[in-house]
Amino acid sequence: MNPDHPSFEDLSAHYDGEAPEWAEHVAGCASCTSRLGELTTLTDTIAQAPPGRVPGDEHGDPVARAIETADTPFGHGAGQGGGTRSGDPVRKGEQRRRWVLAASAAAVVIVSIAIGAVVASKGPHRQMTRDALAPSAPERSDRATGGGVDAAAVAVVVGGELGMVPDRAALVTRVAADLRAGEQRRSAAAPDSPVPAPPAPAQGVVGARPCEGEARGDPGDRGEVVYQATAEEAGMSAVVLAFRSVQGPDSVTVELRARSDCRLLLQGAIP
Amino acid sequence: MTCAGPVPERGAGSVPERGSDEVLVTAAKGGDAVALDALLRRHHPRLLTLCARLTGNPTDADDACQETLVALARGLDRFDGRSSFSTWAYRVTTNTCLDELRRRRRRPVPGLLEDPPSLPGGSDGPDDPAETATRRIDIDRALGRLAPEFRQAVVLRDLCQLSYAEIAEVVDVPVGTVRSRIARGRALLLPLLSGTGTSSGNPITSAERPRP
Numbered sequence: 001m002n003p004d005h006p007s008f009e010d011l012s013a014h015y016d017g018e019a020p021e022w023a024e025h026v027a028g029c030a031s032c033t034s035r036l037g038e039l040t041t042l043t044d045t046i047a048q049a050p051p052g053r054v055p056g057d058e059h060g061d062p063v064a065r066a067i068e069t070a071d072t073p074f075g076h077g078a079g080q081g082g083g084t085r086s087g088d089p090v091r092k093g094e095q096r097r098r099w100v101l102a103a104s105a106a107a108v109v110i111v112s113i114a115i116g117a118v119v120a121s122k123g124p125h126r127q128m129t130r131d132a133l134a135p136s137a138p139e140r141s142d143r144a145t146g147g148g149v150d151a152a153a154v155a156v157v158v159g160g161e162l163g164m165v166p167d168r169a170a171l172v173t174r175v176a177a178d179l180r181a182g183e184q185r186r187s188a189a190a191p192d193s194p195v196p197a198p199p200a201p202a203q204g205v206v207g208a209r210p211c212e213g214e215a216r217g218d219p220g221d222r223g224e225v226v227y228q229a230t231a232e233e234a235g236m237s238a239v240v241l242a243f244r245s246v247q248g249p250d251s252v253t254v255e256l257r258a259r260s261d262c263r264l265l266l267q268g269a270i271p
Numbered sequence: 272m273t274c275a276g277p278v279p280e281r282g283a284g285s286v287p288e289r290g291s292d293e294v295l296v297t298a299a300k301g302g303d304a305v306a307l308d309a310l311l312r313r314h315h316p317r318l319l320t321l322c323a324r325l326t327g328n329p330t331d332a333d334d335a336c337q338e339t340l341v342a343l344a345r346g347l348d349r350f351d352g353r354s355s356f357s358t359w360a361y362r363v364t365t366n367t368c369l370d371e372l373r374r375r376r377r378r379p380v381p382g383l384l385e386d387p388p389s390l391p392g393g394s395d396g397p398d399d400p401a402e403t404a405t406r407r408i409d410i411d412r413a414l415g416r417l418a419p420e421f422r423q424a425v426v427l428r429d430l431c432q433l434s435y436a437e438i439a440e441v442v443d444v445p446v447g448t449v450r451s452r453i454a455r456g457r458a459l460l461l462p463l464l465s466g467t468g469t470s471s472g473n474p475i476t477s478a479e480r481p482r483p
Contacts, residue, residue, distance in 0.1 A: 009454035016428065018435050018450065042461055046324075046410060046429040062333075063311045066340030067304070161316070209290075230316075237317075 005032060015039045157182030159229030162240060165256060165266065172268040175227055175242050175254045179270070182227075211239045214262035215255055221245050226252060233258070233265050242270070292356040299347055307347070311340055314357070317431070318364050324426045325368035325419075326375075327411040335371045339364045354440060361431065361441045365423050372419050413463040421456035428453050 006014065006022045013019035014026060015036060026032040159178045165171050209228050216222050223246030231238045237259040245251050256266040292313075298306035318339055322332040342363050350359055414422050420442075427438045435453075439446045 007454075008458050009451060012454035012457055013435075013450050016435065016453070038461055039457065042457060042464060043429040045464065046414075046425070046460075047432070062337055062340060063308060063315055066311060066337060067307060067344055070341050070344035 005029070008035075011035060012039065015043075156225055157227045159227060159240060162229050162231040165231045165233050165238070165240075168266045168268045171231075171240070171256055171266055172254050172270055175229075175240065175252075176270045178229070179227055179242070179252070209239075209241065210259060211257040211262035212241060215241055215243070215257065215264075218264065220253065222253065227254070230259070231256060236260065236265075238265060293352070296347065296350065296352070296356055307344060310356070311343060314343075314360050315340065318360060321361065321364050321426065321431060322368055324411075324414060324430050325365065325422060326371055327415040328375075331371050331375065335364070335368045338371075339367045342367065358437060358440055361427065361433070362443070365427070365441060369419050369423070409464065413460050416463055417456050417459055421452050421459065424449055424452035425456035425460065 004025075006019070006025065010019050010022055011026070011032060014022040022032075026036060157179050159175065162171075162174060209225060212225060222243040224244055225241060226244045227240070227242035229240040231240050233256060239257050239259050239262070240254070241257070242252050242254045245253065252270040254266075254268045254270060255264060257264055292310065295306045295310040295313075299310055315336070319332060319336045322336040322339070323329060326332045326335055339360075343360060346363070350356070354362075414426065417425070423442060424438060427433045427441060428435075433441065435446050435449045438449045438453075442449065444452075
């Protein structure tokens, strides 16, 4: 064991797993162990403090605004005809007001493109578009109602960002409510049409959503995905998925999984 | 929420997964507006979290994040894929935030760092909204005391959970510099968050190396 104490830089690097040569000393040194505890408290505090703002609440959809402003082949708004160019500072205030006004138009364009891609997806390019869209669907939420309908897979309800999940019961209750709302929205959109059958878990869809593949790799009956959302659990970003059983009695399994490694954090069932 | 997210790690020669960043980038470069939207939307929450920590101010964070999204959309054609999209996005974000901080230096920030922050504790627990808000303000104030390069290194490590090598790639400095900046930033934060720091509003740019 090295009799000398590590410098704070060495100890900090050891804490991050970047200086393993100090492991033996630290393990046998009460002073270093104490200091390591302070580092743990500090880094946990930094890592777990929640952000102060939910994205996109106050000024419309920031992504749509950015695409509109960017003046790329995808955006055809503020940047064209003498607007901002790459490298120019973004003018706050007036720029923001223009973004807000442009957001609704951009959202309409983007949703139209998404729906068009799905409805007419026969060619390989559009198939790629639909598949590429799938993982981002949790963020494409309808915040006003707490649940939207995934444009890329009509039977999948998108719950958006659910925030902190206090426990399993709350998770199940929220997902059940969002599923009911999604069902009502579909019925309202096509009152004379039968509710479309949920898509079979075709190979092109399986594993397309975050953690879906890992969920299907675990034991249990998992039919098609009927719900997806994002959430937060103990300071971690998490993914919410719900699967409707296709083999046994009609029931929905709700799962909360860590986004980083997809390990199962909570599981419940909606009868 | 942390700004750490699923950063796809792929071995050489492996096939990009459907819906991966790589697939979205390729589609977006080809003019697929939906893919660009999906790509930015996927990364937006963690980039906003990173901006919030680096700027210490929700309004500046919103502005910096908006600039970042615009820069990513504009610069996608120049993204060559040698690093992951996440790494590139972090780099654009940190550069944008540093620009924001430089601009902010030229204007006063009322009320910033008037009181020494204290370590959270002794309250009703992590679900107490008041305690949560206090903790966030304390951390933002403490981080605001650090010089930007220290703040950047600490946030990328402790909030985004990047490795030293990844941070070096994002910040474009040697790994040894990253190691030093993280240690010095943490050494400065420890007394600030335990309530023993000074209350002056000047950014701290150097630190005495503390003894274990």
